[in-house]
Amino acid sequence: xxxxxxxxxxxxxxxxxxxxxLIASGLSLIFGVLRVLNFAHGSFYMLGAYMAWQVVRWxxxxxxxHFWLAALxxxxxxxxxxxxxxxxxxRYLYGREELYQLLFTYALVLILxxxxxxxxxxxxxxxxxxxxxxxxxxxxxTIVPDYNLxxxxxxxxIALGVWTMLTRTGLGRMVRAAALDREMLDALGANVGxxxxxxxxxxxxxxxxxxxxxxxxxGIVPGMDVEIIVQAFIVVVIGGLGSFWGTFxxxxxxxxxxxxxxxxxPGFSLFSVFALMAVILIxxxxxxxxxxxx
Amino acid sequence: xxxxHCLGLGxxxxxxLAASAPLAARAEDTIKIGFPMPLSGPAAVYGxxxxxxxxxxxxxxxxxxxxxxxxxxxxxxxxxxxxDEAVRLARELIIKDxxxxxxxTLTSAEAPAVSTIAKENKVVFIAPVAKTVKLTAPENLHPYxxxxxxxxxxxxxxxxxxxxxxxxxxxxxxxxxxYAYGRDAVAAFTAHLKKLRPDxxxxxxxWPKLGEPDFTAFISAQMGKKPDAVFCDVFGGDFISLAKxxxxxxxxxxxxxxxxxxxxxxxxxxxxxxxxxxxxxxTSDAYDPVIxxxxxxxxxxxxxxxxxxxxxxxxxxxxxxxxxxAIVALAEGIKKAGSxxxxxxxxxxxxxxxxxxxxxxxxxxKTHETEAGEFWGEMVKDPAYPxxxxxxxQYLDPTVATN
Numbered sequence: 001x002x003x004x005x006x007x008x009x010x011x012x013x014x015x016x017x018x019x020x021x022l023i024a025s026g027l028s029l030i031f032g033v034l035r036v037l038n039f040a041h042g043s044f045y046m047l048g049a050y051m052a053w054q055v056v057r058w059x060x061x062x063x064x065x066h067f068w069l070a071a072l073x074x075x076x077x078x079x080x081x082x083x084x085x086x087x088x089x090x091r092y093l094y095g096r097e098e099l100y101q102l103l104f105t106y107a108l109v110l111i112l113x114x115x116x117x118x119x120x121x122x123x124x125x126x127x128x129x130x131x132x133x134x135x136x137x138x139x140x141x142t143i144v145p146d147y148n149l150x151x152x153x154x155x156x157x158i159a160l161g162v163w164t165m166l167t168r169t170g171l172g173r174m175v176r177a178a179a180l181d182r183e184m185l186d187a188l189g190a191n192v193g194x195x196x197x198x199x200x201x202x203x204x205x206x207x208x209x210x211x212x213x214x215x216x217x218x219g220i221v222p223g224m225d226v227e228i229i230v231q232a233f234i235v236v237v238i239g240g241l242g243s244f245w246g247t248f249x250x251x252x253x254x255x256x257x258x259x260x261x262x263x264x265x266p267g268f269s270l271f272s273v274f275a276l277m278a279v280i281l282i283x284x285x286x287x288x289x290x291x292x293x294x
Numbered sequence: 295x296x297x298x299h300c301l302g303l304g305x306x307x308x309x310x311l312a313a314s315a316p317l318a319a320r321a322e323d324t325i326k327i328g329f330p331m332p333l334s335g336p337a338a339v340y341g342x343x344x345x346x347x348x349x350x351x352x353x354x355x356x357x358x359x360x361x362x363x364x365x366x367x368x369x370x371x372x373x374x375x376x377x378d379e380a381v382r383l384a385r386e387l388i389i390k391d392x393x394x395x396x397x398x399t400l401t402s403a404e405a406p407a408v409s410t411i412a413k414e415n416k417v418v419f420i421a422p423v424a425k426t427v428k429l430t431a432p433e434n435l436h437p438y439x440x441x442x443x444x445x446x447x448x449x450x451x452x453x454x455x456x457x458x459x460x461x462x463x464x465x466x467x468x469x470x471x472x473y474a475y476g477r478d479a480v481a482a483f484t485a486h487l488k489k490l491r492p493d494x495x496x497x498x499x500x501w502p503k504l505g506e507p508d509f510t511a512f513i514s515a516q517m518g519k520k521p522d523a524v525f526c527d528v529f530g531g532d533f534i535s536l537a538k539x540x541x542x543x544x545x546x547x548x549x550x551x552x553x554x555x556x557x558x559x560x561x562x563x564x565x566x567x568x569x570x571x572x573x574x575x576x577t578s579d580a581y582d583p584v585i586x587x588x589x590x591x592x593x594x595x596x597x598x599x600x601x602x603x604x605x606x607x608x609x610x611x612x613x614x615x616x617x618x619x620a621i622v623a624l625a626e627g628i629k630k631a632g633s634x635x636x637x638x639x640x641x642x643x644x645x646x647x648x649x650x651x652x653x654x655x656x657x658x659x660k661t662h663e664t665e666a667g668e669f670w671g672e673m674v675k676d677p678a679y680p681x682x683x684x685x686x687x688q689y690l691d692p693t694v695a696t697n
Binding site: 002005008009011012013015016019114117122123124125126128129136142143145146147148214216217218219221222223224227228258259260262263266267268269270 | 511535563
């Protein structure tokens with residue numbers, strides 16, 4: 001085992017972690033504020049990927065900057081869809097039992113999955129990397145693709161952006177207040193309904209953006225929604241449900257444990273992350289950064 | 295909705311029901327083929343084109359007057375790639391829909407499960423896609439099961455025969471999905487390679503799960519062991535992810551494109567999906583190369599033309615031929631037996647030869663297999679296409695490959 005191959009393994013884990021963070025942060029945000037476990041979050045991610053592909057199709061892949069337009073379009077498109085779903089359906093779930101929430105959001109997974117299949121068919125689709133990030137460079141004898149580096153940078157940037165919004169702005173204060181006591185905030189005259197819609201759209205936009213950004217390195221296939229939601233759930237459970245930084249460090253831990261787990265036990269690629277989750281749930285059932293539920 | 299609309303709809307429905315009644319009576323005369331196949335979910339990527347191929351065969355046979363003067367009728371059902379669901383559908387097709395025969399199923403979990411139903415009900419079942427050797431292993435073989443697909447033994451052996459020609463290869467890695475298909479194919483490959491080239495050492499084996507979206511860690515772990523060549527069995531959407539992640543990491547370059555994939559990523563389906571991101575220079579297989587430069591059989595050319603028109607697709611699919619072949623084989627068997635009695639058809643299929651768009655196939659009387667090989671070749675850039683095509687598709691006949 002050389003140092004360079006260890007570094008390569010670390011970079012792989014880091015890229016995976018940042019993708020997971022983009023997705024899991026939206027899931028955690030919705031749970032933290034709206035107190036709903038949104039199983040359909042993975043569907044927003046999948047729709048983001050399909051929408052990005054669609055935009056690339058529309059503007060043709062030869063247009064410069066088409067990929068960024070696609071990423072933006074996907075985030076926006078999914079945000080709007082999320083807003084509509086929240087206004088028409090989701091608002092009836094607040095305060096309900098988790099079982100109903102899970103059943104309802106799972107129904108959404110099936111509906112959105114079939115809608116995607118109806119719209120885009122079942123064949124595998126793919127989007128090329130943006131030409132500006134086509135290259136790669138060598139560090140410590142390991143090749144690091146530019147695109148992976150871009151993801152590694154954009155993950156923390158978005159984390160910082162959302163964290164700043166939540167802690168340093170008036171809007172953020174309202175959001176935190178809503179998470180603590182919705183009725184009181186309502187009574188104080190804040191428009192909690194639209195605040196919830198806004199948060200839901202932000203979370204959907206993060207998922208849509210993640211879906212668009214994953215298209216250059218993964219195939220777009222039906223089923224990617226369920227695949228990702230399981231991972232995102234593991235991440236938020238490890239980090240602590242509703243905890244923003246918990247989600248960040250949960251993703252980091254997940255990515256590295258997965259990556260080095262594959263290196264150390266190649267025959268059991270899934271073993272290490274589930275072992276990690278089991279250990280954390282035994283030692284700290286509320287996750288690394290979560291608080292025990294009273 | 296207004297009352298008039300409701301009335302109108304009701305009348306329309308009644309009319310439709312009335313019209314379908316005589317149709318249903320006529321449908322009694324058709325020969326029904328139950329076809330459980332994944333038509334939704336990730337596996338629909340293969341299930342849909344295989345079904346299209348079967349539908350095309352039914353259409354063509356019926357246009358020529360059907361079999362024994364009766365029309366064929368395909369009854370496709372969505373198995374969702376779930377063995378339990380496929381079993382339930384197979385039972386329902388036989389009992390409720392009076393299916394005379396069974397075909398279909400995709401995965402190596404579905405096919406053996408449906409095979410037990412075929413055995414129970416004494417109904418001929420022709421498997422078009424599933425590759426697991428267990429389907430026709432001596433302990434599972436019964437008079438009614440037949441397969442037109444290749445199998446993992448044949449696939450592994452063919453890949454080993456091709457790798458044996460790479461004289462400069464000494465260290466081999468493998469990467470395959472962690473379930474029956476991947477495990478069986480890698481076992482067949484390594485066993486056969488040991489015979490052909492005892493000097494080659496298997497130095498690394500990676501087992502990503504089926505449906506793995508992120509191969510980065512597997513790829514970097516394998517690159518760390520520095521193999522000269524890789525046997526890969528990752529297929530479909532998984533291969534797209536693998537190729538897009540491995541390319542920028544320099545994986546294919548590090549092994550000098552000495553990657554051989556037995557998971558049919560040589561099909562036009564995979565090539566079109568990856569476009570310019572395809573790892574040009576690797577070697578792979580396909581049941582049907584679809585785009586066939588060189589000595590393309592006339593029957594294949596005609597088949598692809600019909601298929602493209604039927605699928606309303608510019609490129610067709612490399613999987614459709616499997617559904618097509620299963621139906622053609624069944625129709626020939628019925629013709630030869632002169633009856634739709636499953637016992638007679640099963641007897642007729644033993645040792646029977648029939649033509650497919652990609653060549654003649656024969657059911658071995660002992661194994662119930664057509665011992666079908668596949669087309670193998672290097673995947674190259676071609677100025678005429680915006681995606682990779684197979685250079686000189688070469689049919690690897692298993693009877694030749696094993697010797």
